[in-house]
Structures are given as C-alpha cells and as structure tokens.
Amino acid sequence: MAASAPPLLEASGLGKHFGGFVALENIDLAIAEGERLGLIGPNGSGKSTLVNCLCGTLRHDDGTIMFDGRRLDRVPTYKRTRLGLARSFQLPRPFRTVSLVDNLRIPLLYTVNARSGPRLHAGSIEERCFRLLDDVGLADKARRLPRDLTQVEMRKLELARAVASAPRLLFADESMAGLSPSEIEEILAVLFRLNEGGITIVLIEHIMRAVMSFSTRLVVLVAGQKIADGPPQEAIRNPEVERAYLGE
Amino acid sequence: MGISAGKFWPLSFVAAAALLLLTRWQIQNEYFYFAAYVVLQYIVLATAWNILGGYTGYTNFGTGAFFAFGAYSSVVLHKLTSVPIPMMILVAGLVSGLLGFGMGYLTLRLKGVFFAIATLALAIVAQTLIVNWDFVGGSRGIYIIRPAQSPIHGGYIQYLYSLMLLLSWLAVALARTIERSRLGLGLAAIRDDEQAAEASGVPTLRLKLIATTLSGALMGMSGAPLPYYVTYLDPTSSFNLSYAVNSVAMPLIGGMTSWVGPIIGAVLLGTIQQVATVTISSALNLLIVGLLLIAFVIVAPNGIVGLVQARRRARER
Numbered sequence: 001m002a003a004s005a006p007p008l009l010e011a012s013g014l015g016k017h018f019g020g021f022v023a024l025e026n027i028d029l030a031i032a033e034g035e036r037l038g039l040i041g042p043n044g045s046g047k048s049t050l051v052n053c054l055c056g057t058l059r060h061d062d063g064t065i066m067f068d069g070r071r072l073d074r075v076p077t078y079k080r081t082r083l084g085l086a087r088s089f090q091l092p093r094p095f096r097t098v099s100l101v102d103n104l105r106i107p108l109l110y111t112v113n114a115r116s117g118p119r120l121h122a123g124s125i126e127e128r129c130f131r132l133l134d135d136v137g138l139a140d141k142a143r144r145l146p147r148d149l150t151q152v153e154m155r156k157l158e159l160a161r162a163v164a165s166a167p168r169l170l171f172a173d174e175s176m177a178g179l180s181p182s183e184i185e186e187i188l189a190v191l192f193r194l195n196e197g198g199i200t201i202v203l204i205e206h207i208m209r210a211v212m213s214f215s216t217r218l219v220v221l222v223a224g225q226k227i228a229d230g231p232p233q234e235a236i237r238n239p240e241v242e243r244a245y246l247g248e
Numbered sequence: 249m250g251i252s253a254g255k256f257w258p259l260s261f262v263a264a265a266a267l268l269l270l271t272r273w274q275i276q277n278e279y280f281y282f283a284a285y286v287v288l289q290y291i292v293l294a295t296a297w298n299i300l301g302g303y304t305g306y307t308n309f310g311t312g313a314f315f316a317f318g319a320y321s322s323v324v325l326h327k328l329t330s331v332p333i334p335m336m337i338l339v340a341g342l343v344s345g346l347l348g349f350g351m352g353y354l355t356l357r358l359k360g361v362f363f364a365i366a367t368l369a370l371a372i373v374a375q376t377l378i379v380n381w382d383f384v385g386g387s388r389g390i391y392i393i394r395p396a397q398s399p400i401h402g403g404y405i406q407y408l409y410s411l412m413l414l415l416s417w418l419a420v421a422l423a424r425t426i427e428r429s430r431l432g433l434g435l436a437a438i439r440d441d442e443q444a445a446e447a448s449g450v451p452t453l454r455l456k457l458i459a460t461t462l463s464g465a466l467m468g469m470s471g472a473p474l475p476y477y478v479t480y481l482d483p484t485s486s487f488n489l490s491y492a493v494n495s496v497a498m499p500l501i502g503g504m505t506s507w508v509g510p511i512i513g514a515v516l517l518g519t520i521q522q523v524a525t526v527t528i529s530s531a532l533n534l535l536i537v538g539l540l541l542i543a544f545v546i547v548a549p550n551g552i553v554g555l556v557q558a559r560r561r562a563r564e565r
Contacts, residue, residue, distance in 0.1 A: 057443060077446040087447055095440040097505060098433070106437045109430045111449035165449055 008033040008068060008200055009054065009085075009169055015062030016046075016053055016224075023049040024224045027063070031169065031202065036195050038215030038232060039204045042244060046224040047204045048090060051171045055087045056080045068168070082111050086167030090174045090204075092154040094146035100157060101142040104129040104164040111165035129164070136160045136190055152183040159190060169200045176207050184210055212236075220244070253425045260424075264417035268410055272402065281409040285477060287518035288412040289470050293491065294498035294510035295419040296466035301496065302504030303432060304459045305439030307360075310351065310367035311495040313374035314344040314464045316486040318471030323384045323481060326392055332399065333411060333473055340472035341465040347374075348464020352457045359442075368492075375487040389482025392475040408473050419466050424507040426462070435459060436505075467495075490534060494518075497537045501544050503553025512552050 007030035014027040024046045031037055041047050052058040054065060056077035065072040072080060086107075095103050105125060113119045120128065133139045136156035141148065149157060155175050162170055172191060176184045188210055195201050205211045211218070211232070218235035220228040222244040228235040235241060251259065271284070293311060300306050318340035325336050355366040379387045398407040426432045434455045437445035446452050475481045494517065502513030517540065521533045548555045 055447060057447070076451075077443075078449050078451045081447055081449040089444065089447075093441045093444040095437050095444065097440055098436050102433060102436075106433050106445070106450065107448040110434060110451075113430075114449060161444075161448065 005033065006069065007031055007066075008035075010066045011050075011054065011063060012066075013063035014050070014053060014060050014065065016049055016058060016060050022224050024053065024060070027221075027224075027226050029219065029226070029229075031200060033168070033200055034195070034198065035200050036191075036214055036216045037200075037202045038211040038218045039202055039221065040206070040208070040211055040218065041221035044223075045221040045244075047221055048173060049224075050221065051087060051173055051202075051204060055085055055171065078110070081107070081165050081167075082114055084166070084168035085171075086162040086165045086169070087171040088155075088158040088162045088173055088175055090177070092146075092158040094149075094154065094157055094161070096146050099143050099145060100133060100138060100149075101126070101129045103146065103157060103161050104132055107161055107165040132160045132164055135163075135193070137186075152179055152186065155179065155187060156190065159187070159194075163194060163199070167199060169202070170194065171202045171204065173204045174206065175203075176205060176210055188214060208236075253428060256424055257421050260417055260421050264413055268413050272406060272410070278403060278405055281403075281405045283522040285405070285409045285412050286522060287515060288409070288416045289474075290494055290498060290514040290518045291416045291511055292412070292419045292470035293467055293495040294502070294514045295416075295423045295507065296463045296470070297495040298499040298504055298507075298510045299423060299426060299435075299466070300459045300463040302499050302509065303427065303435040303439065304456060306356070306456065306459070307364040307496065308367045308460075308463065309364050309492045309496070310371040310374075311467055311492040312487040312489065313371040314347060314467035315471035315474075315491050316378065316483070317344045317347055317374060318468030319474040319481060319486050320378055320384050321468070322472045322475050323390055323392065326475065327383070333408075333476060337411070337415065337469045337472040340468040342468075344468020344471070345461045345465030347468070348460040348462070349457060351464070352460030356453060356456045356460070371487060371492065375483050378483045378487070385482065387483060389480055390475075391480050392478075394476050394479060404476070408477050411473055412470070415469055419470075420507060420511060422462070422466070423510075427507050431455065431458065493534060493537055494521075497541050499551070501540055501551055503551030503555075503557075505550070506553045509551050509553045516552075 009031045011027055011029045014024055016024040027050060039047055049058065053060040056075060067083060067085060070083070095106060108120065108125050108128060130139055130142060133142050136159060138153060138156055138160065146154065146157060159172065159175060176187050179187065184207060191201055191203065191214060203211060203214055215232050217230065218228065218232040219226060220235055220241050227240045227244065228238040293315065297308060297311055300308050321340045321343040322336040325331055325339060351367065351370050355363055358366055378384060384390060394404050398404045400407050400410065434450045437448060437450050438452050438455060442452055474486065498513030498517050499510040500513065501517060502511065503509030517537060520536055524532050524536060544551065
C-alpha cells in the first residue's frame with residue numbers, strides 16, 4: 001500500500017542559501033506516488049526555490065534528493081525531466097518563436113524519445129501533440145504562435161508542455177495566478193484529470209480555495225523552513241501557520 | 249517549402265549544378281567570377297553564423313577567427329604538401345570546427361552580450377597567434393602562388409567560384425536540414441528560453457556545442473580557398489572585422505529564423521558592396537552595412553523573411 005511503498009521523491013535536510021540569505025533550511029519532504037500535494041507559504045518563503053532545487057534549475061547546498069530510488073544531487077535538469085520530473089513555470093515561458101504544436105513536440109522528442117524503449121515516429125508524435133492540446137482545449141490553435149494566446153491559454157500551454165514529457169511527478173508552480181474564478185476551475189479540472197491519469201502533482205499556489213479543494217496533503221513553508229505538513233484542514237489550523245499568514 | 253530533407257539535398261544539388269553550368273556557359277567576364285566568389289563566400293559565412301546566432305540565439309563576433317583559421321590551415325598545407333583545394337577545405341573545416349568546439353566549451357556558460365564579447369576576444373587572441381607565427385608569414389603576410397593550370401576547364405578563378413558554389417550548396421542544405429530536424433527544434437528552444445528548454449529535456453550544453461562546432465567548421469571551410477583567391481594573405485585582412493560585421497548583418501537583414509534569410513541577406517548586401525566597390529569605393533562597404541542595419545532594425549526587425557511571414561499570417565486570419 002501507499003503507506004509502505006517508498007516515496008516517489010524524497011528530499012532530506014535540503015538547504016539552499018544565496019550569500020548570507022538562507023532560502024531553504026533543513027527541508028525534509030517525501031512525496032508518494034499518485035499524491036496531490038499542496039505547497040503554500042507567503043511570498044519569499046522559498047516555494048519556488050524548493051521547486052528549482054528539486055528540478056535542478058538551482059543546485060542545493062545541503063541535503064540529498066532521491067527520485068524513484070535514484071540520487072539526483074548532481075543530475076542536470078534535462079536528465080531529471082527525462083527521469084520523470086516535470087515543472088511548469090510561475091510566469092509562462094513558452095517557446096515563443098515556434099507554434100503550439102512544436103512547443104509540445106520539443107519535450108516529446110527530447111524526453112519520451114530519449115528514454116530507452118521504442119521511439120515514437122513523426123506521425124505518433126504529431127498525434128500525441130494534438131491530443132495533449134485537445135486535453136487543454138487548445139487544439140484549434142495548434143499552428144498558432146504562443147503570442148496569440150490569452151493568459152489562461154498560456155497557462156494551459158505551460159501545463160501541456162510539462163505533461164508532454166510524460167512525467168511521473170509534476171510541479172505546477174502558481175498555474176492559476178491572475179486568473180478569474182472560472183479560469184481557475186478550468187485549470188483545476190485539467191490538474192485533476194492529470195492526477196487521475198497517474199501523475200503525482202505538487203501544486204504551488206496562493207489561491208487557498210484552489211489548494212484546499214485540490215490537495216490531499218498540505219506543506220507550509222515560511223522563511224525557508226517547513227512549519228507544517230499534513231492533511232490540509234489540520235495544516236492550516238496549525239498555530240504557526242496562522243501566525244505566518246495572519247500575524248500575532 | 250514542404251520538401252523533405254531527403255529530397256532537398258538532391259534537388260538543391262541539381263539547382264546548384266545547373267546554376268554553375270549556366271554561369272560557366274553564359275558568362276565569360278572574369279570579373280563576374282571575382283565578385284560572385286565573394287557573394288557566395290558570404291552566403292556560407294552568413295549561413296554558418298546563423299546556425300549559432302539565428303537558430304540558437306548566441307551572437308558570435310569571432311567570425312574572422314574561424315574564417316582566417318580556415319585560410320591559414322590552407323597556407324600550412326600549401327607549404328607542407330601539395331593537396332588539392334577540396335582537401336584543404338575539409339582540413340579547414342576540421343581545424344575551425346575544433347576551434348568552435350573549444351570556444352563553445354570555454355564560453356557557452358556565458359550568455360547574451362558577455363558571450364558576444366568573449367567571441368570578439370577569441371578573434372583577437374587568434375589573430376595575435378597568427379601575427380607571431382613566422383611559418384605562415386607572421387605580420388608581414390605570405391604570398392601564395394596559384395598552380396599554373398586550373399584542375400577543371402577554364403581559368404583558376406572559375407575553379408574557385410565553382411568550389412565556393414558547391415560549398416554554398418552544402419552549407420545551405422545542411423542549415424535547412426538542421427532547421428527542420430530534432431536538433432533544430434532543440435536549438436530554437438534554447439534561443440527562446442534556455443531554462444524552459446532544459447526543463448523540457450533538451451541537453452542545452454551539448455546542443456550549443458554542436459552548433460558552435462558546425463558553425464565554426466563551415467566558416468573555416470569558406471576561408472580555405474582564400475589564399476588562392478587573394479594570392480597574398482596577411483592577418484589584418486584575413487581577420488578583418490568586416491567578416492564579423494557582414495556575417496551578423498546579412499542574416500539580420502534577410503531573417504534569422506529561416507535558412508533562406510542568410511541567402512537573401514548575403515546576396516543583397518554582398519551585391520550592393522561589390523557594385524559600390526567598383527562604382528564608388530570599397531571604403532563605403534561598412535557604411536552601407538550600417539545604414540541598412542539601422543533601416544532594417546526600424547522597419548523590419550525580423551528581416552525580409554520575417555516581413556513576408558508576418559504578411560502571410562495576417563492574410564490567413
């Protein structure tokens with residue numbers, strides 16, 4: 001069962017500092033396969049730094065990261081993606097000079113087709129790109145450039161591109177920032193579908209309504225330290241969390 | 249535009265061969281070949297520059313170094329052996345390709361303007377090496393005596409023109425193949441957002457090294473016949489900044505995201521410069537480049553190809 005199975009991702013004693021500023025301190029985090037984890041914290045609490053360290057964009061200074069039983073500490077970002085760790089960025093960062101379909105073709109070619117096993121041929125790749133775009137409602141704009149998209153469509157493209165690498169674990173970094181309530185529902189529906197399809201999801205978000213309805217577990221960071229980790233309703237009632245969000 | 253790479257190579261070869269035969273058959277004036285050689289050389293240089301600058305987004309100001317290393321590798325071979333020029337072109341490709349790999353390995357952790365300055369520094373270091381190497385003539389330069397007979401029918405300049413035309417075909421066909429391949433998409437991802445590319449599984453450092461090596465190799469190959477074209481080679485002219493400026497300006501004017509752009513830019517700028525050289529003065533060449541660059545940055549920042557693509561997109565909507 002999930003309780004006895006080894007975690008998909010496990011960070012132990014993770015630390016990161018920028019000069020004298022401690023961005024992360026002694027973070028222990030285990031994420032089980034299939035989980036929907038919410039990661040919250042005030043601005044500057046270290047959420048994105050944690051994601052950057054786990055994905056390899058930043059190199060952590062202390063601690064270890066294990067993914068699927070493999071140590072990741074010195075593994076470059078692109079290899080982590082190939083192993084099944086994907087992320088979306090806080091501000092959408094599409095490949096702006098290529099079409100939407102090529103935005104998805106890139107991770108497919110460089111992850112799915114770079115793994116051992118049979119390679120997808122051009123036709124299957126094209127088909128899979130369209131299916132992924134269809135899943136997020138962008139199939140009709142497949143040949144357009146990202147600049148033709150609205151804000152919510154850009155967020156969907158960001159998610160679709162991360163999912164194109166066929167990840168086992170996806171970090172969705174503030175995928176709903178700046179969206180209207182109905183657009184948030186659209187993104188949430190996409191994330192639920194991805195999780196039902198077997199992808200473990202870490203949702204980094206400020207919109208509490210979305211985090212509470214999505215997460216099965218909540219981790220709270222404040223000033224680079226983990227101050228709560230547990231069921232969402234319990235975690236937000238933690239006195240330290242209340243103090244961090246509401247003050248003394 | 250939808251021709252597959254497998255068909256493009258033979259079709260473009262036939263087109264290049266037809267152009268070669270047609271010009272050799274129809275044009276007897278030697279000056280045409282002198283001028284056309286330079287324009288073709290710029291097609292190779294601009295196409296090579298565009299593999300790193302246009303496809304990958306890394307501005308290289310060291311074109312002169314790669315080009316001159318190709319030329320000087322021919323000088324070394326000329327003095328030591330009697331190999332034919334096509335062989336010299338291959339060796340020059342190897343030498344400048346290695347230089348490109350080395351430059352990439354040392355500088356590709358730099359980005360933007362810092363990378364550009366590092367490539368400019370490389371050109372200066374390379375020039376200093378040649379200036380102090382007596383075997384290839386050092387700062388005083390070296391005379392190269394062409395063989396009395398051209399290996400093919402016609403004069404020697406026609407032979408050099410034919411070689412440069414074939415080299416242009418090779419460079420263009422290679423650039424187009426890259427553009428539409430997995431490598432080309434990876435390079436485009438690096439150009440657009442390197443972090444997002446890495447997060448999409450693209451091995452950015454490896455791809456950038458491939459780009460610097462291929463780009464450097466082609467630049468060196470275009471410099472290999474130079475000693476036989478000018479017959480006197482010296483560091484000041486072979487490392488001339490105009491090679492770097494032209495190879496940046498031509499793709500910018502033609503359009504950097506497509507293999508067609510550098511051809512358009514090289515033919516347009518190269519021809520204008522050749523005409524200006526005989527009608528006014530070669531001293532005007534860089535001024536022409538500068539004025540055209542300013543005009544294009546204002547009117548068509550994505551070059552001629554970008555202008556056409558924007559119109560096509562607007563019509564489709």
